[in-house]
Amino acid sequence: MESAISLKHVTKTFGPVVANKDVSLDIYKGEILSLLGENGSGKTTLLNMIAGIYYPDAGEVLVNGKPVEIRSPKDAFNLGIGMIHQHFKLVDVFTATENIALGLDSKEKFDLKAVRKKAQEICDKYHFEMDFNQKVYSMSVSQKQTLEIIKVLYRGVDILILDEPTAVLTPQETEKLFAVIRNMKADGKSVVIITHKLHEVLEISDRVSILRKGEYIGSVDTKDADESILTEMMVGKKVELNIDRPEPKDTIKRLEVKNLSVVSAEGVEVLHDVNFDAFGGEILGIAGVSGNGQKELLEAIAGLQPVVQGGSVKYYNSDDGKGDAMEVIGKNPRIIRRAGIHMSFVPEDRLGMGLVGSMGMTGNMMLKDYETGKWFLTDRKRPKNLAEQIKDELAVVTPSINTPVSRLSGGNVQKVLVGREIAAAPMVLMTAYAVRGLDINTSYTIYDLLNQQKKKGVAVIYVGEDLDVLLALSDRILVLCGGRVNGIVDARKTNKEEVGLLMTKLRKEGEKSE
DSSP, X not given: OOEEEEEEEEEEEETTEEEEEEEEEEEETTOEEEEEOOTTSSHHHHHHHHTXXXXXXXXXXXXXXXXXXXXXXXXXXXXXXXXXXXXXXXXTTSBHHHHHHTTOOSGGGGOHHHHHHHHHHXXXXXXXXXXXXXXXXXXXXXXXXXXXXXXXXXXXXXXXXEXXXXXXXXXXXXXXXXXXXXXXXXXXXXXXXXXXXXHHHHHHOSEEEEXXXXXXXXXXXXXXXOHHHHHHHHHSSOOOOOOOOOOOOSOEEEEEEEXXXXXXXXSOEEEEEEEEEEEETOEEEEEOSTTSSHHXXXXXXXXXXXXXXXXXXXXXOSTTSOSOEEEOTTOOHHHHHHTTOXXXXXXXXXXXXXXXXXXXXXXXXXXXXXXXXXXXXXXXXXXXXXXXXXXXXXXXXXXXXXXXXXXSOHHHHHHHHHHHHHHTOOSEEEEESTTTTOOHHHHHHHHHHHHHHHXXXXXEXXXXXXHHHHHHHOSEXXXXXXXXXXXXXXXXXXXXXXXXXXXXXXXXXXXOOO
């Protein structure tokens, strides 16, 4: 096959950290290539060099067989290369047409009618669906992603790079995206995808290239690969890819949520009349399209979100799940701890809410008990030992347990946070996107940790993005749609299609929700 891009002995360093070392690989014309690797393997750095975000320290890049210098995204566009990042580069108050026009060099950007006409032709060609008059702030994640793709295609790119494109999409939205990608391939375009979802790699890719610790390991045709082969190439050893799901035993009610509603600071109702129970000895999965109240639900239970009057969250501490219950609503996290409510929370915002970035692992371990005086200033041995234990058990990559956690990769920050919260021996453990940004090996370590908590009788509430994981890990799945509970299903008896529909289509009043 003819090469669209060739990387020859590319190296990129950031101070003492070698992100990519002597990488040589090809991206062929008219192919879909998946790029795989563990956290910190250099995937995004490598593709950022192709997209003009970074410039290599050594080596060269060839486009259509000719050496080129790509020093900016504009250079990349001029060479027919466009990248869609995980965090979209859109202006919320502008329409789709206006966002497409942004950044155009020619007078065309002032002729919105011409911009819309050309954009519509792109939609017709690749079977996109887009309302060009719609404001970005009212779009779903899938619509925003579609708009980003149209933006780069408008600029005439032949090589499209997608970083974790299906992270927050429903199965139905993922299928639509894959159909579009296949249409682009049929048109002769090259598509490169960074993803951690191996089943999607096998479904959509023609080839898979593997990076490990910044070095190129090799490429394999997808037809000749399976999940175990790809994982072994990524990790360097065989990894068991089975999520254990023991049957719940002796379940005990730990949380009772009734009529819970939350209104945002802007006055928008983000949760409406949520009702459910969480039981010790089970994993309750929470599914929903991003922004449908998952974050606010866990934060409200944890005492971090004000709740509309009338809402209730009761915590049961007794061995039989009955007896006197403690009301959580109206208490902040400090009072919740003082009341003897054993609850841990792994928030979505790891550094903003979960950890102090300027502190090392040891300091962050101390935060849980600083009020008691048991550790703070008097006893550093225990938090140091805990930090060392988490570092070893979860393979946290850090120069030292005293290195500020803000200097660690996102995946390693998440390991520190999850490890600390589990070490607090909770009776209720809530996690928001616990494996977001983690490689497959570490993700399975986290799944195993959650199942260990379940076996100990902990009520685990798991908010996740990957429906395959939710279906394999959870005992029950609560589905949020538009801030409402749209159904609670048995994870052993449902499927991706049913859950996906519940995520996107709100039930009518009176329909059963369980």
